[in-house]
Amino acid sequence: MTTVTTPNGFSLNNSGRRMVVDPITRIEGHLRCEVNLDQNNVIRNAVSSGTMWRGLEVILKGRDPRDAWAFCERICGVCTGIHALASVRAVEDALAITIPENANTIRNIMLATQWAQDHLVHFYHLHALDWVDVISALKADPKATSTLAQSISPWPNSSPGYFRDVQTRLKKFVDSGQLGPFMNGYWGNPAYLLPPEANLMAVTHYLEALDFQREIVKIHTVFGGKNPHPNWLVGGMACAINLDGPLAAGAPVNMVQLNLVSSIIDRTIDFIDQVYVPDLIAIATYYKHWDYGGGLAGRNLMSYGDYPVAANNWSDANLLIPRGAIINGKLDEIMEIDLRDPSQVQEFVDHSWYRYPDEAIGLHPWAGITDPNFELGPHTVGTKTDIKQLDEGAKYSFIKAPRWRGHAMEVGPLSRFTLGYAKGIAEFKEPVDKVLTDLGLPLGALFTTLGRTAARGLEASWAAHKMRFFHDRLMENLRAGDLVTANTEKWEPATWPAEARGIGHVEAPRGALGHWVHIKDRKIEAYQAVVPTTWNGSPRDPAGNIGAFEAALLNTPLADSSQPLEILRTLHSFDPCLACATHVIAPDGSELVRADVL
Amino acid sequence: MTSDRAIVVLGIGNILWADEGFGVRAVEALHEAYAFPPEVTLIDGGTQGLALLPLIEAADLLVVFDAVDYGLEPGVLHLIDDDDVPRYLTAKKMSLHQTSFQDVLGLATLSGRLPGRMHLIGVQPLDLDDYGASLTAPVRARLEAAVAHAVAFLARFGIIASPRVADDPAEPLGPASVGRESYEAVA
Numbered sequence: 001m002t003t004v005t006t007p008n009g010f011s012l013n014n015s016g017r018r019m020v021v022d023p024i025t026r027i028e029g030h031l032r033c034e035v036n037l038d039q040n041n042v043i044r045n046a047v048s049s050g051t052m053w054r055g056l057e058v059i060l061k062g063r064d065p066r067d068a069w070a071f072c073e074r075i076c077g078v079c080t081g082i083h084a085l086a087s088v089r090a091v092e093d094a095l096a097i098t099i100p101e102n103a104n105t106i107r108n109i110m111l112a113t114q115w116a117q118d119h120l121v122h123f124y125h126l127h128a129l130d131w132v133d134v135i136s137a138l139k140a141d142p143k144a145t146s147t148l149a150q151s152i153s154p155w156p157n158s159s160p161g162y163f164r165d166v167q168t169r170l171k172k173f174v175d176s177g178q179l180g181p182f183m184n185g186y187w188g189n190p191a192y193l194l195p196p197e198a199n200l201m202a203v204t205h206y207l208e209a210l211d212f213q214r215e216i217v218k219i220h221t222v223f224g225g226k227n228p229h230p231n232w233l234v235g236g237m238a239c240a241i242n243l244d245g246p247l248a249a250g251a252p253v254n255m256v257q258l259n260l261v262s263s264i265i266d267r268t269i270d271f272i273d274q275v276y277v278p279d280l281i282a283i284a285t286y287y288k289h290w291d292y293g294g295g296l297a298g299r300n301l302m303s304y305g306d307y308p309v310a311a312n313n314w315s316d317a318n319l320l321i322p323r324g325a326i327i328n329g330k331l332d333e334i335m336e337i338d339l340r341d342p343s344q345v346q347e348f349v350d351h352s353w354y355r356y357p358d359e360a361i362g363l364h365p366w367a368g369i370t371d372p373n374f375e376l377g378p379h380t381v382g383t384k385t386d387i388k389q390l391d392e393g394a395k396y397s398f399i400k401a402p403r404w405r406g407h408a409m410e411v412g413p414l415s416r417f418t419l420g421y422a423k424g425i426a427e428f429k430e431p432v433d434k435v436l437t438d439l440g441l442p443l444g445a446l447f448t449t450l451g452r453t454a455a456r457g458l459e460a461s462w463a464a465h466k467m468r469f470f471h472d473r474l475m476e477n478l479r480a481g482d483l484v485t486a487n488t489e490k491w492e493p494a495t496w497p498a499e500a501r502g503i504g505h506v507e508a509p510r511g512a513l514g515h516w517v518h519i520k521d522r523k524i525e526a527y528q529a530v531v532p533t534t535w536n537g538s539p540r541d542p543a544g545n546i547g548a549f550e551a552a553l554l555n556t557p558l559a560d561s562s563q564p565l566e567i568l569r570t571l572h573s574f575d576p577c578l579a580c581a582t583h584v585i586a587p588d589g590s591e592l593v594r595a596d597v598l
Numbered sequence: 599m600t601s602d603r604a605i606v607v608l609g610i611g612n613i614l615w616a617d618e619g620f621g622v623r624a625v626e627a628l629h630e631a632y633a634f635p636p637e638v639t640l641i642d643g644g645t646q647g648l649a650l651l652p653l654i655e656a657a658d659l660l661v662v663f664d665a666v667d668y669g670l671e672p673g674v675l676h677l678i679d680d681d682d683v684p685r686y687l688t689a690k691k692m693s694l695h696q697t698s699f700q701d702v703l704g705l706a707t708l709s710g711r712l713p714g715r716m717h718l719i720g721v722q723p724l725d726l727d728d729y730g731a732s733l734t735a736p737v738r739a740r741l742e743a744a745v746a747h748a749v750a751f752l753a754r755f756g757i758i759a760s761p762r763v764a765d766d767p768a769e770p771l772g773p774a775s776v777g778r779e780s781y782e783a784v785a
Contacts, residue, residue, distance in 0.1 A: 058730045059614055059730045062784045063775070063784050064775065067773070067775035067776075067780075070772070070773040070775045070776045071614070071775070071776060073644075074612060074613055074614055074644060074645070074776065075614075080644075080646070080649075121648060125648070169710075173707075173708055181701055181704055181705060181708070207708070207709070210651070210705060210708075210709065211709070213648065214651060214652035217649060227649060227653075228641075228643060228644060228646040228649040228650060228653075229642065229644060229646075229772055231773065
C-alpha cells in the first residue's frame with residue numbers, strides 16, 4: 001500500500017517490515033500489537049488487538065440488579081472496586097435511588113485510594129522498567145546514589161549504606177537466576193538513558209513502593225469490610241459507623257479504624273510527594289528529548305467527570321475532576337458530553353470480532369449488542385489458532401471501537417489533566433506548569449508518552465490530597481451526628497418501575513468507564529460496559545479512524561529493531577487493562593489456552 | 599512452628615470461566631464444611647494479583663487451591679509442595695498487575711517473605727473457555743476430595759478442622775450472589 005491518511009489525520013504505510021509483539025507484557029489481560037517499520041526502523045503503521053473476548057453482558061442477564069456489582073468485581077483482577085462502583089451507580093441511576101452524604105464521601109475516599117494505589121503500582125511495577133534498567137543498577141555507586149537521592153527529596157531512606165544493602169539484595173536475586181518480575185526485560189537496550197545511580201534509586205523505590213502499596217488498600221478493607229473483594233451496596237455503602245463502638249470483626253466502623261485511615265492517608269501523601277513525584281521528575285530529566293507517543297493526546301480527549309463533593313449532584317460545579325471533551329486540539333473549546341444521548345457515545349464493530357445487523361453504523365450502549373464473530377480477513381497470515389499477521393483491513397480485535405460523535409478519543413490521567421488545564425483550574429494547571437518550567441519544556445511536551453506518565457504521577461499526588469479532603473469531610477459530618485451510610489427506601493424490588501434504564505460512570509485510574517444497564521421486570525435485561533481500554537485500545541472504525549494506542553505508536557523510531565522497548569513504553573503509558581484472561585498455564589510455561597480461540 | 603504461626607488457605611481463579619473457578623469454589627466448600635482455629639485464614643483470592651501479596655507474606659504455611667494443567671485426565675487432583683509451587687503456578691505470564699500468581703510469589707521471594715511451607719492442591723481442568731459457565735462435572739466431582747485433602751494436610755500440622763453443624767452455618771466468604779448455588783441458578 002502507499003501512504004493513506006486517516007480521517008483523524010494520521011499517515012499510515014504498511015509496506016515496511018512487520019513486527020509482532022504478542023503478548024504485550026506487564027499488563028492486565030491480553031494485548032497484541034503489530035507495527036510496520038520503515039528502513040530507518042520508524043513505526044509507520046500500527047495495529048493493536050485485544051485477543052480476549054469479554055462478555056459481561058452474558059453473565060449479568062437475568063440477574064438481580066442489586067447483585068451486579070459482585071459479578072463486576074470478578075471481571076478483572078485490577079479494577080475490582082472501580083467496576084463495582086460503576087455498577088452500583090448505574091443501578092441507582094436507573095431506579096432513581098439517592099445516596100447519603102457519608103456514602104458519597106466514603107466512595108470518593110475509596111476511589112481516590114484506588115487512584116493513588118493504582119498509579120503508584122503502575123509507575124513502579126509495570127511502567128518504570130520501560131525507563132529503568134534494573135541490571136545497570138548493579139553498577140551504581142551507592143554513595144553517588146545517596147547524593148542524587150538527597151538532592152531531589154527529603155525522603156529519609158537515602159543513606160549510602162541503605163542503597164548498598166538494596167544493591168546487594170538485588171545482586172543476590174539476579175545471581176539466583178530467578179529474575180521473577182525482572183524476567184524478559186530488554187536490559188542494556190540503548191533506549192535506556194538513565195545513569196546507574198538513577199537506576200539504583202528507582203529500583204530501590206520499586207521495592208519500597210511494593211511494601212507501601214499494601215498499606216494503602218487497608219482503607220478498602222475498613223470501608224469495604226474485607227479484602228481482596230470489598231463489599232459495595234446499591235443505595236450507599238455496606239459499612240455502618242459507630243464512632244464509640246468496639247473494634248471487632250463485623251462490628252461497625254469505629255474511631256480506631258477512622259484514625260487508621262487518616263494515618264494511612266498522611267503516609268500516602270508523603271510517599272507520593274517525596275518518592276514517586278521526585279523520581280518521575282528525575283527520570284524525565286534524562287528522557288525529556290524522547291518526545292514520541294502523543295497520538296490523540298492534546299487533540300481528541302475526554303473525561304466523564306467525577307468526585308462529586310455533595311452527594312447526588314453531577315453538575316459541573318460539584319465535580320472535582322472536570323467533565324467534557326476536546327476535539328481537534330481546540331483547548332479553548334470544551335464540549336459538553338451526555339452519555340444518554342444516542343448520537344454521542346457509539347460503539348462500532350466493523351473491525352472487531354463481533355456481529356451487528358448493520359456494521360456501517362455504531363450503537364449506543366443501551367442498544368448495544370455483544371455477539372462474538374471471530375473471523376479473519378483475507379490478508380491474514382496464519383490460521384485462527386496461530387495468527388502470524390493480522391489483517392487490519394478486516395476484523396482484527398475483540399475490542400469494539402467506541403467513538404464520541406464519531407471521534408476516536410483518548411481517556412485517562414493525561415486527558416483529565418488536559419481538561420483541568422484547559423479550564424484553567426489551578427490544582428491541575430499549576431503542577432503541570434511547574435514541571436514544564438523545571439524541565440524547560442513547552443506545553444506541547446505534555447502530549448507525549450512521557451507527558452502521559454507525568455500526568456499520572458501528578459494525579460497520584462492530587463488523589464492523595466483528595467483522600468485527606470474527603471476524610472476531613474467525612475469526620476466533620478460524623479461529628480455533626482450524621483452516621484447514615486445507606487438509603488434502603490428502594491431496596492425492595494416491589495418499589496421499582498417495571499422497566500428502567502441507567503448509567504453509572506466512573507473516572508477509573510485508566511480513564512472514562514461507563515456501565516449502561518437496562519432493568520426489566522426486576523431483572524437485568526441488558527448490560528454494557530465501555531471501559532477505558534476500549535476507548536484507548538480501539539481498532540479502526542468504518543470511517544478509517546485509528547484509536548489512541550495505534551496513533552500514539554506512529555512515527556516512533558526503535559533503537560534496536562529486534563526489541564520493541566519503545567512500543568512497550570508507549571502502550572504501558574496508557575496503563576492498559578484488558579480484563580482477566582484465564583490464567584491457567586502448562587507447567588513448562590506454554591499457554592494451555594489461548595483466549596483468542598473461540 | 600510456634601503457636602502464633604499464620605496459616606493461609608487461598609483459592610484463586612475466575613469463577614466466570616468454568617473450571618477456572620475451581621480454586622475459589624474449593625475454598626468456599628472448605629469454609630462451608632469446616633470451622634478452623636483463629637490462626638487459619640481462608641481467602642477467596644479471585645483473580646487478584648498484588649492485592650494478595652500482603653496476605654501471602656503474612657503466612658507461615660500457605661495452602662493454595664487452583665486449576666493447573668498437568669496434562670492429566672480432567673478432574674485429577676495433583677499435589678505440589680514448596681519450591682515446585684511457583685514453578686507449577688502460571689509460568690511465563692506477563693506480570694504483576696494481572697492474574698499471575700507466580701509473579702506475586704516472585705515478589706514475595708524478592709522481599710524475603712515467602713511462606714516457609716507451601717502446598718498446592720491443583721485440579722486438572724476440562725474447560726476454561728466457557729465464559730459464564732460453572733465447574734464441569736469431572737472437576738465438580740473432586741471438590742469434596744480436595745476439601746478432604748486440605749483437612750488432612752492441615753491436620754499434619756496440628757490444625758484441627760471442626761465440622762460445621764447444620765443449624766450453625768458459616769457466614770459466606772463473599773456475597774451470596776456469587777456463591778456457587780446462586781451463580782449457577784442463573785448461569
